[in-house]
Each structure stands twice: as structure tokens, then as C-alpha cells.
Amino acid sequence: MHPFQYQRAESGDQAVAVVAKNPDAAFIAGGTSQVDLLKEGVHQPSLLVDVAGLPLRQITDFEGGVRIGANATNTEAAYYPAIQARYPAVSEALLAGASVQIRNMATMAGNPLQRTRCPYFRDLDQPCNKRTPGSGCAAIGGYNHVHALFGASAACVATHPSDLAVALSALDARVQTTGPRGSRTIAFPDLHRLPGTTPHLDTVLEHGELITSIDLPAFAGRSHYLKVRERASYAYALASCAVALEMDGAKIKRARIALGGVAHKPWRATPAEALLAGQQPTEKLFQAAAAAAFADAKPLEHNAYKIPMGRNLLVRALLETSGLQPLQGPAGTAFAASVGGMAGQVATPN
Amino acid sequence: MLTEATGQPLDRVDGRLKVMGGARYTAEWDLPGLAYGALATSAIAHGKVRTLDIKAAQQAPGVLAVLTYLNAPRLQPMPEKVGGTLFRGEGGITETLQPLQDATIAYAGQPLAVVVADTHEHARYAASLVRITYDEAKPELDRATASRQTLPEAFTGSKEEPLQVTVGDPRSALAAASVKLERVYESAITHHNPIEQLATIARWEKRNGADYLTVYDTTRGVDTLQEVISASLNLPKDNVHIICPFIGGAFGSKGWLYAPALLTAMAARVVGRPVKIELRRQDMFSTAGQRGATRQTLSLGATRDGKLTSLQHDTQAQTSMVSGYTEPCARVSRMMYAVPNLGFAHHLSHLNLPSPCPMRGPGETVGGWALECAIDELATELNIDPVELRLRNYADKNPETGKPFSSKHLRECYARGQELIGWAARNPKPRSMREGNSLIGYGVATTMYPAARREASARATIFADGHALVQSATHELGNGAYTIFRQISADALTLPVNNVRFELGDSALPKAPTTGGSATTATVGPAATAASEAVLSALKQLAARDAKSPLFGASEEAIEARDGRLVRKANAAQGETYAAILKRAKLPSISAEGTAKPGDEREQFSFYSFGAVFAKVRVDEASGSIRVAQLCAVYDVGRLMNPQTARSQFIGGMSMGLGATLMEATHYDARNGRAVVRNLADYHVPSMADTPDILVEALNIPDPHISALGARGIGEIGCVGTPAAITNAVFHATGQRLRSLPLTPDKLLKALAS
Numbered sequence A: 001m002h003p004f005q006y007q008r009a010e011s012g013d014q015a016v017a018v019v020a021k022n023p024d025a026a027f028i029a030g031g032t033s034q035v036d037l038l039k040e041g042v043h044q045p046s047l048l049v050d051v052a053g054l055p056l057r058q059i060t061d062f063e064g065g066v067r068i069g070a071n072a073t074n075t076e077a078a079y080y081p082a083i084q085a086r087y088p089a090v091s092e093a094l095l096a097g098a099s100v101q102i103r104n105m106a107t108m109a110g111n112p113l114q115r116t117r118c119p120y121f122r123d124l125d126q127p128c129n130k131r132t133p134g135s136g137c138a139a140i141g142g143y144n145h146v147h148a149l150f151g152a153s154a155a156c157v158a159t160h161p162s163d164l165a166v167a168l169s170a171l172d173a174r175v176q177t178t179g180p181r182g183s184r185t186i187a188f189p190d191l192h193r194l195p196g197t198t199p200h201l202d203t204v205l206e207h208g209e210l211i212t213s214i215d216l217p218a219f220a221g222r223s224h225y226l227k228v229r230e231r232a233s234y235a236y237a238l239a240s241c242a243v244a245l246e247m248d249g250a251k252i253k254r255a256r257i258a259l260g261g262v263a264h265k266p267w268r269a270t271p272a273e274a275l276l277a278g279q280q281p282t283e284k285l286f287q288a289a290a291a292a293a294f295a296d297a298k299p300l301e302h303n304a305y306k307i308p309m310g311r312n313l314l315v316r317a318l319l320e321t322s323g324l325q326p327l328q329g330p331a332g333t334a335f336a337a338s339v340g341g342m343a344g345q346v347a348t349p350n
Numbered sequence B: 001m002l003t004e005a006t007g008q009p010l011d012r013v014d015g016r017l018k019v020m021g022g023a024r025y026t027a028e029w030d031l032p033g034l035a036y037g038a039l040a041t042s043a044i045a046h047g048k049v050r051t052l053d054i055k056a057a058q059q060a061p062g063v064l065a066v067l068t069y070l071n072a073p074r075l076q077p078m079p080e081k082v083g084g085t086l087f088r089g090e091g092g093i094t095e096t097l098q099p100l101q102d103a104t105i106a107y108a109g110q111p112l113a114v115v116v117a118d119t120h121e122h123a124r125y126a127a128s129l130v131r132i133t134y135d136e137a138k139p140e141l142d143r144a145t146a147s148r149q150t151l152p153e154a155f156t157g158s159k160e161e162p163l164q165v166t167v168g169d170p171r172s173a174l175a176a177a178s179v180k181l182e183r184v185y186e187s188a189i190t191h192h193n194p195i196e197q198l199a200t201i202a203r204w205e206k207r208n209g210a211d212y213l214t215v216y217d218t219t220r221g222v223d224t225l226q227e228v229i230s231a232s233l234n235l236p237k238d239n240v241h242i243i244c245p246f247i248g249g250a251f252g253s254k255g256w257l258y259a260p261a262l263l264t265a266m267a268a269r270v271v272g273r274p275v276k277i278e279l280r281r282q283d284m285f286s287t288a289g290q291r292g293a294t295r296q297t298l299s300l301g302a303t304r305d306g307k308l309t310s311l312q313h314d315t316q317a318q319t320s321m322v323s324g325y326t327e328p329c330a331r332v333s334r335m336m337y338a339v340p341n342l343g344f345a346h347h348l349s350h351l352n353l354p355s356p357c358p359m360r361g362p363g364e365t366v367g368g369w370a371l372e373c374a375i376d377e378l379a380t381e382l383n384i385d386p387v388e389l390r391l392r393n394y395a396d397k398n399p400e401t402g403k404p405f406s407s408k409h410l411r412e413c414y415a416r417g418q419e420l421i422g423w424a425a426r427n428p429k430p431r432s433m434r435e436g437n438s439l440i441g442y443g444v445a446t447t448m449y450p451a452a453r454r455e456a457s458a459r460a461t462i463f464a465d466g467h468a469l470v471q472s473a474t475h476e477l478g479n480g481a482y483t484i485f486r487q488i489s490a491d492a493l494t495l496p497v498n499n500v501r502f503e504l505g506d507s508a509l510p511k512a513p514t515t516g517g518s519a520t521t522a523t524v525g526p527a528a529t530a531a532s533e534a535v536l537s538a539l540k541q542l543a544a545r546d547a548k549s550p551l552f553g554a555s556e557e558a559i560e561a562r563d564g565r566l567v568r569k570a571n572a573a574q575g576e577t578y579a580a581i582l583k584r585a586k587l588p589s590i591s592a593e594g595t596a597k598p599g600d601e602r603e604q605f606s607f608y609s610f611g612a613v614f615a616k617v618r619v620d621e622a623s624g625s626i627r628v629a630q631l632c633a634v635y636d637v638g639r640l641m642n643p644q645t646a647r648s649q650f651i652g653g654m655s656m657g658l659g660a661t662l663m664e665a666t667h668y669d670a671r672n673g674r675a676v677v678r679n680l681a682d683y684h685v686p687s688m689a690d691t692p693d694i695l696v697e698a699l700n701i702p703d704p705h706i707s708a709l710g711a712r713g714i715g716e717i718g719c720v721g722t723p724a725a726i727t728n729a730v731f732h733a734t735g736q737r738l739r740s741l742p743l744t745p746d747k748l749l750k751a752l753a754s
């Protein structure tokens, strides 16, 4: 770990001012991602500004939706009654992620800003354009089991690891920020970038721009999150999928789909969304939508398995969200989200 | 009479200490003046150090010294053998590279510098400032094309563990067999990943004018480490003292790789202060040992009615450039089935990867997996129930040596296991059972473990207050050693278990071997008994010589110990307590040592534990996810010393077997040999959600030959067998044979697509 100064933020504006004027400064909230990267030497800030104490922890009803303060913990948001009841995809994504201990520390702003789990990113003795721009990408031609199918570039093929971000993208959440150039609102699907030639930039946030809340807009449909992982709990997604469906009688009025574990950002499956709009839900339709969603997938040497996995997962998510198949556990819990379920317990319908 | 403590489900005697944080682990010893070391390691896997720039590190705050191969103390070569175990050469157990002696690099992550500073943080930061350049050579990373390939003669040099064997004529028998099956099985590199990382603290002093070194280390071989360090540093053995009262898990690591301990001793010597080095989790993937990957070919010949006529098990193992360690994969194949023509071979490729070492069930876990999967494939081929096929080939004597088994009740294990899992109620047809989204499958495998026993000594002391202390240089790895040796000693001393303490983990205590090979109970248990008997004998003599004792004049044979008293056998009313004898003699205590070792029963019998493991799995085909819904096992391991600690060993082993089957794998970059998986977020060990309720039963039938205690070891048998039971259940569920561990979703999806 490199030596750094640490200070507690006095106010949002003060934190922004301090970080904005020091290119080597960074925010820290729950610290579950930041401290890991400090210890690995991947992040080497000279100054850490701790924003966890700022009064940004409240979750409130807001414009028919819910406003989630940046510092609300993952646990608090996951069990907030209005979220669990009206946006189960958010609770499911949160509760299927990390561990209880981590969720109790992790904040709602920190979670979507966690960095990739590309293993090369964390090994200072390997080239990585995201960590050290211009050094090369070890994952291309290396071990790329967890890497991207969509939107990758010759500079970086990493995926974004957050479960929460996938649910927020499908629900078109809005990110409120205050930065060196004032406040703004960012549509969640626009928060993260594709790697292009600047993979060291994960998001559109400016240096020193502070997230103050994440807003879930009013939503009257159903939502659901599904996750596949290599162990039953406490593992990142190999592939995941969030679905938000609004119905018009027996027909789908609007479907929004975000795929996780397949791109540098939650990947909105727009071709599939278009295909579903106005249609009667059937398994056949969902299969067509899944085929459309993955039609442009570009696998690397070790990740082609994500194509059938992702397609099957999307079909199942659509079946379960539309009610054609039962959920595998109570809505808004990890049991609904965890494909394969827990060992020993036979999956029981809702 | 006191009831015997042995065999009772006594709670772990160190359990409270552990949960309260009172058990002191190596990294927690706080020595005055302690300095901290951190490693700078090799970025490349093969080549030489060209330049080492340590200036910035030396100038960093708090730095006391930077050791590199240019300035580090010189070490003697690693000994050829220690305690009869082969260290050097093909089949040898340890890494022979002595750290910081020259510029050569054998694997990525190899320590190239140690930075010592006044705090842990200063040391780590300064280590990051060491700049190394290399003359890089292309690393050898492929078993098949490796330029150094050998056929090691024997595992650890033991005459009982030949690695190239032919009995009868397996080749001709296979050619002549009416049913033939040849299959290739592959297993990934796995890591022990105990929760306690490797750590050492070393302190030098002058005692009587001579150098004296105290080492606190996470070792499960205090005596072996003492020998390695004294030989490497050219010190008299008595001037090296190793201490390790608690180990936070080892699973095969912490026994046979010595670089961290040697580096700490060297660093402490240089700075003239005690030094601690604690490895980071990342370093555990290069410096702490691993189970090497294997490629195994099983060739079975059988008659139509399922009698095996030929069994050949060939293994392609891999090791580093600086070790001869060979995963002994045929350990199960060589003894399990009654087959007249039997052969096995081990081919070893040397690679630029970190050194392997034993990992729970070395050879048996992955070798037994391959064998028991092949047997299952044969059962399918012949359309015979997999349990029935195993019974048709049941071995009453060891097929390689012809010796009878000391005690074998495997038939009972199969029978009881089938009841526990509900074997008869399943539909034996593959892909025939479903629940919701999942396919359901059942699988079985046989398991075994060699019942080793070695020589060990112990000392027993009885105090004038009636309490007793028994000591031996064995280890507590979480295996329950403190508990069961207290129980065994209490019985031998006829004292209540709470009046007896057991001490271990210190090279100053009477000798015991490295804890491994599931041999500790069978080895140290008899030594504790022997020491207890020796001290009672001394006490008897003391009483018989004392005119005031009711035992005055009695011969030793006429006296027996009973409930903490010595009494005349002929008349138990004539006797007195141990305390009374000592008090009258004005002795605070009386001590004696005892040694126990196996005898020629080892020549007459073949010693093994057995078991049958059954698994039920749920397979979600759409995602490739496999979950183990149920695991049952019935073991024949001799007499249980403590059913509660035994159960923990069994279910712990089975969980580890489950991990090796479904998720554990360490990947190294195929281009540069760097570990790509290097933390516990990416290296998956089973979580509670992966682990079903595990049903375990033990037959608890004493082995009449192994020792008077009748107990064989139980540390590893749970890990063996479980992988094949699960893999075979996945076949039953899906109709797919997966022959590559671990069975991650990508592999199942690939199999389903083809």
C-alpha cells in the first residue's frame, strides 16, 4: 500500500472541492472496493476523502418512485420495503451479491463504481490498459473466462461486475451528482462507458464528481434479476440479467432488459426489447428475444459459454417475470435471483 | 470406575480459546523489538535477475535492511532426506530451491528480495519500491512438451510407494478382454488456502556464547522444520527451537516448503532483531504449495459379467523446476479391486510453475476420482448397478502385495450408504429424474485411505496435586489433536479427562513426525499411552520402595492403576492416590517418556480405511449449474477416538472434496506462468450455500492389528471419494460424462452443446 493522507469530508461541496483540485485524490465510502485496490497497489491516491459520514443515507419516497441516498448501505436499500415490493430486481441483485458483511458496509454509490474483476487488472506485473493506460491488455490472448461478449475494444475486454448496476440500468434509474461544474442528473444506462481507447475511465463522472443519490423512477410493472455463478453464494456473476416488464392487459407494453457479466457496462438488449414490445408473452417469443439479444455477441477464447448461458438465462428471466413460470424463491430475495438455488434445499416455487 | 474418555464426544478442549480469540496463532506472537519483513517476488517465471535496484526501498521510511541474493546469508543445500523422507530428486517431497542464493528464477512469484522495516506497512510499501529487471527465458508451461520429463521411482523415496508397477500382464489382459474401456481424466491445479496464511517469526540470541534461534512458524512439522533450518543455517539442532501451538488449517500445506521460514531467519540475522514475515494471500498461490494438475488415463478390461481382468492407471503429473514432487495418483487403483493384472505409471513433467506438495488426499483425491469414475463408466457399459459392479470385484486381500487387509468392512459401508441416500428408490436410467428446472442424479464412489502409523514419543508427568500433563511434538491443525490425545492420555492414566492436559507444537518436546498422511492418531495415540504407562511404572516403583505405602514391597506387576490410584491387583482396597505417593516422597511431580512404533504387523497386513460415498445432485442444465443436494458417507476407519471431532474431520474433508469437484481451480497464464487466480474472491471454496447437510456414519469397528487403540486415521478419507460420487451423480442426472475437474458451468454447457 502506498502512503496516503486521509480526511473526513465536512460537506458534499467541500469534498468535491478538495478532490477536484487534486488529481491524485479519491473518495472512499464503505471502502470494500477501494481498500482492496489500495492494498493491491492498483489505486495509489495521495489523498482519500471519506464521504461515508455525509448525510446522504436516507431512502425516501420521491416523485412516485424512490430516492436512495448515496450512502445508504446495500443492506438498507435491499430491505427497504418500497424497494423490495415495487422494485424486486434491485433487492434481488443486491442480495445475490457479495456477503452480508460486505453489504453492511457497501454503499449504493460505491457499488456501481466498483471496478472490474478482470484478474489482470489486479496484478501489477501484468499489462493492463485500464490500470496503466498504454501498457496493453493481458486478457486478450490470456485467460479471458470472465470477459466481455459485447462492446469490447482492442484496448480492453473487461466486464463490469456490479449486480446492482444491471438492475438499475433495466429500471432506467437516475444518478444525481454534484461536481466541480455543479449538479446534474445522469440516466443510469449512460453512467458507465464502453472501453474504446480509454478503458481507464469506467464512467462519465468527472474527477471529483460526487454521487448524492440514485433515484428509481415511478414504475408499475414487474421486475426481476437472475444470476449464474460458480458457487452458490458469495461469487460474482458469470452472467446475469435484469428484466423490467410493463403489461397492457395480456400484452407486453414495454420490456427493458439489461445483461450483466457480458460487457464493460450493464448491456441493454435493445433488439430484444424492441422485439417484445406489443407482443403476447410466450416461451417462443422469449426465445426469439434471447436469440436477438445475443446475435451480436463476440466471444473470446474462453468465454463462449456465456452465449448459451446468457440466452437461457434471459428466457428464464422473461418467463419468471411474466409469470409463465414461477419464481424460484420469494420475490425480492436472493433465493429468487440465484440460479441453481442453494445446496440441500430443493427449489420451491414462490 | 471412571468411564473411558476415549470414544466419548468430548467438546474440543481448545474450542473456547479459539472462539474467544485466546488461541495464539503464529502471526500473533508479540516479541519485544519485533521488525517486519515483506517480500518482493519475481514477475517472470523463467530466467535470471539482471538488475536489482534497492536504493529507493532502502531509503523508504523505517527500512532496516533489504536482502537479495547479492547480500543475503549463505545457506547450505536442502538436505537429501529428513526423517527418512526423500527431499531431493525425482519423487522427493519438497522444494529444494534455497531462497536468495542466486539469480535464477524457476517460477513467477519466487521471492527475490526481503525488505525489513519497523512496521508492517513500511515494509510492504518499501517492498513495492524494489525495481527488478530480468533476462527472460521462455517459460515451460505445457506438460506435454516440457523438455524435462521423468519417470520417478518412488513417492518420497518410500519402498512402499513405488510409482511404476506392473502386476501380471495388464496389457495382454486388456487386449484379450471382452469389454474394454479407456478414458482420460484431467484435474486442475488447486490450492489449500487455509484461512491462516503462512507466517514466521524468528529471533536470534546468544546462549552460552552460541547462536540460538527461536522460530514461531505455521508449521505442521516442528521437528522437520528444526532439521531443515539447522541444516540450512549450519547450526546444531539443539540451537534451533520451533514453536507452533495452533495452526489455522493446513490441508497439506505448511509442511514441506521452507522458503518463508528460512527468509525470516535470514532477515532476523541481518537486522539483529526478531522479524516477522506473514505472507499475503496472493503469495499463497506461489510460495505455499499446491496440488498440481493431472492427466490420467484409465484402461479397464472386464468380462461381460463385470469381473475386472485388467486395470492400468497412467498419470501425467507436473511439478516445478525445483521439486520432484509427484502426485501419486494410483494410490487407490493399486489396492481397491480384485484384479489379477494391474499396472500403474507416473510420468512427471517439470514446469516453470510454483512447486506442488501434498494436498488433502494426495494422489487419492484426484486419482481415486479418475478410478471411481471409470468404474462407473464400466457399470454403464455393462448395464450393471454401480454398487453391484464394485461388489463383484471386492478385494479380500491387497491385489498388489497379496497381503490380507488388517480389517475391512466395506460391504457394510455400501449397504448402509444405499439405505441413507435411498439408492433403491432412484430410477437408474440416466436423465430420467427431474424436480422443477433441475435434473436429479445419484452417484456412488468407494473411498479409502492408507492407515499409516509411524514412530513417536511422548512424555507424561503426574503432579502432586493429582493432575497430569502429557506432551509430544505433534500439532493441532484444527484436527482435534489437543482433545483426543487428552482423552487417550486420561484413560491410560486412569484420571478424569479434566485433570489431564496435553501439550504439543514445540520441537523441545519428545519427537513426533510431521502431521500428515492421516497418521497422527495412530502414531501419537500409542505414544501418549506408552508415556502414561511409563510414568505409572515409575510411580509404582516409587510406592513399592516406600515403607509407608500400602503398596510397599509389591512387585510392579502386582500393582495396577485405577481411578487415579495405585492399588494391589489382588486387593483393590490396598492402595493410594498418585498424589499421596508423590507428597510423601516430597516430589512435586514425576515424569517419564515413552516411545511407540509399529511392529511386524506392517509386514503381515495391508492397512487401509474404507468407505462408501453417495451423492444426490441437482443440475440446472440451462445455466450449467450443479448443486449437491445430499451427501452421505459410511466409513470404516477403525475405532473412533471422539465421534464429534471425527465427524468434523469427515464433513470437512467431504466439503473440501465438494470444492475440488465443483469449483476449485487456480489458473496460470499460459503465456507467462503468472497465477491469474490469486485471491479468495476468484478462487472459490464452497460456501455454506454449496454445502448440503452431510450425513456421515462410521462403523466404529476397532482395527485389531494397527495398535491397542484400534484407531486408524480419518483426516483425509472424507476428501477422497466425494469427487467421484458427485461426478457420477452428474452423469446420472444429465447423461453427460464430465472428465475434467472442476465441473464448472462452462464445461457442462459445452458438453451439452456437443
Ligand SMILES: Cc1cc2nc3c(=O)[nH]c(=O)nc-3n(C[C@H](O)[C@H](O)[C@H](O)COP(=O)(O)OP(=O)(O)OC[C@H]3O[C@@H](n4cnc5c(N)ncnc54)[C@H](O)[C@@H]3O)c2cc1C
Residues within 6 Å of the ligand: A026, A027, A028, A029, A030, A031, A032, A033, A034, A035, A036, A051, A070, A074, A096, A097, A098, A099, A102, A105, A106, A107, A108, A109, A110, A111, A112, A113, A114, A161, A162, A163, A164, A209, A210, A211, A212, A234, A235, A236, A237, B681
Ligand atoms: C469479496 C467481495 C465479493 C463481492 N461480490 C460482489 C458481488 O457478487 N456482486 C456485486 O455487485 N458486488 C460485489 N462486491 C463488490 C461490492 O459490492 C462493492 O465493493 C461495494 O458495493 C462498494 O461500495 P463501497 O461503499 O464499499 O465503495 P468504496 O470501496 O468506498 O468505493 C468504491 C468506489 O466508489 C467511489 N465512490 C464511493 N462513493 C462515492 C460517491 N458518493 N460519489 C462518487 N464516487 C464514490 C470511490 O471513490 C471508489 O472509487 C464484492 C466485494 C468483495 C470485496
Ligand code: SF4
Residues within 6 Å of the ligand: A116, A118, A119, A120, A121, A127, A128, A129, A130, A131, A136, A137, A138, A139, A140, A155, A156, A157, A158, A199
Ligand atoms: S481486459 Fe481491461 S482490465 Fe483486463 S487486462 Fe485488458 S485492459 Fe486490463
